[in-house]
Amino acid sequence: MDQHIAEAIGRPDLIRLDDRLVCLRFETMKVVSALAAVRHLLDTGAVRRGDTLLDSSSGIYAYALALACHRHGMRCHIVGSTTVDRTLRTQLAVLGATLEQMEPCSDLKLDQKRRVERIHEILAEHPEYHWMRQYHDDIHYLGYRTVADRIRAATGADGLTLVGGVGSGASTGALARYLRAAPDGRSAEGPATEGRTAEGRSAEGRSAEGLGADGRAAADVELVGVQPYGSVTFGSEHVSDPEIIIAGIGSSIPFGNVRHELYDTLHWISFDAALAGSIDLLRRHAVFAGLSAGAAYLAARHERERTPGRTVLFIAADTGHRYVDTVHARHRQAARIADLAPHEVSDRSELALPWSRLRWQRAPAPAPAATTSP
Template sequence: MDHHVSEAIARPDLIDLGGGLACLRFESMKVASALAAVRHLLESGVVRPGDTLMDSSSGIYAYGLALAAHRYGLRCHIIGSTTIDHPLRLQLAVLGATLEQMPPSDDLGLDQNRRVQRVREVLREHPEYHWMRQYHDVIHGLGYRAVAEQIRKDVGEEPLTLVGGVGSGASTGALARYLREGDPATPLVGVQPFGSVTFASDHVTDPQIIIAGIGSSIPFGNVDHTLYDTLHWTGFDAALAGSVDLLRRHAIFAGLSTGAAYLVARWEARTGRRRVVFVSADTGHRYVDSVFARHEEARPVADLSPREIDDPAGLKPPWCRMDWDRRPAPEQAVHREG
């Protein structure tokens, strides 16, 4: 029996979709990350009950950190993206977390840079706050060991390919590390939006979209580029098609980054050599108006295919694929402290 709802939310469901596809479905993925990270900080004495945890978030990490703080008797302060919606704002308030939300913006870079600047201002005002550094601290990968063990328990020794949004690198990166303890050859396929610095698509814009959870305009310290075998970059139209098809075909109501991962996983599963597990990070509720209300616009996923490239300089919407081959980070994606 669980002792707090966060423990139940941290466990995903693994759903067999047929055709060599499986969906690793989280209600809110970052709960697993935040819960394990906070538990580690308490056990190591870095923080104590009553302390204040702070971080920047585009949405689901804010919820995860608020739940972890509630579970362990800590305070929580969030510097929030413009993408945080009304239902989440209300949940954070009732859970006792405080939220500073950035003003409306369609510019991912401006939104993230504003949040980083405000984090540093708050730390100067409150040096006693503990900055969780979800984009840089490796402790955020700890919660995915249990998830990897759950996957292996469900599928046995069957060879797998893992597909998911890159984001801070904590989720897909950590899952790949833990899965590779049993099978070092496990391929990791990362999904990125156009406009993200992480895998050098920052020179390409997609004005319709901010997939804030899987891309970034700033370098992330958690991303280990040498873990990724393949990269896909998807635009809004391609991700929308994936989200709508996933709901229509498999009845899974999930976010826009999941739609992109599903589209990519379908493509990678064509060879049939490995079962492809793709990560579904959250539900589709905050995408009702921006995505699902436009379901009639969605193109059939069978009509979509990626443009194969051998260098990020060749990136072009709506969808590109590249063999990354576990190479190091591009220069603009290297995180430097300070």
């Protein structure tokens, strides 16, 4: 029996949509990483019950950290994006978390930059606060070990293609590393190495035992990342989407815990194409999920058709409730996914809307995405 609602919320469902397409469906995915990260910090003495945990969020992580703090008796302070809605503000308030929300801003890049600046101001005023650094610390990989174990038990993990939004790298990156590793945490190339943070190795980073240096191991697991246009993470900042940057799967600033060398293929998917994917996912399979899930579903269907014999699993990071007005209410406008196909490119300079695909081949980070500090 679960001891707290966060444990139930963080446990995903595995849903077979057809013989080779599987959906890993979360109610709120980042609860997995937040719970494990806070538990580890307590276990190692980095924080104590009653301390204040601090981070920036556009929405989902704020809720996840608030739940983890509620579970473990911590205080929670969030610097929130302009996109944090009334429902989430109310939940955070009742859970006891404090929220500083940025003033309305039409430029999401500026919004993200202002939030990071505010974090540093708060730390200067309150050095006793612990910054969770969800975008920079490998500690957020830890919670996905049990999820990977469950996937391995259900699919065998050999001949598996994993598809999902890149985001901070903690979900897709961690799952790929754990799935590629042997069950004892050792890679085919020898003992697993320590995790890293953007600032080098740390106590938190060293906790990510079982993660190989480059993720290579005996298990045949392909990793396909999904990005929005305009994201610096894999170098698409020169292409803008006339709608929006899909929150949660891309970034306008470098993220320190994305391991680019883990990814085999990248799909860049526009808002309109992701909307079509979300609508088809609900209409065809009755899975009510968010916009990033629609993008991952679209990419997963394409990868399934390209690779007969492989099982393709995609991540649905959250439910569709936040997207009712912006996505699902527009179902009559959605394109048929049968009419959509990616533009195959060999270089990032060739990226074009609404959908592009590139064989990344575990290459290192492009220059704009390289970072050495949060």
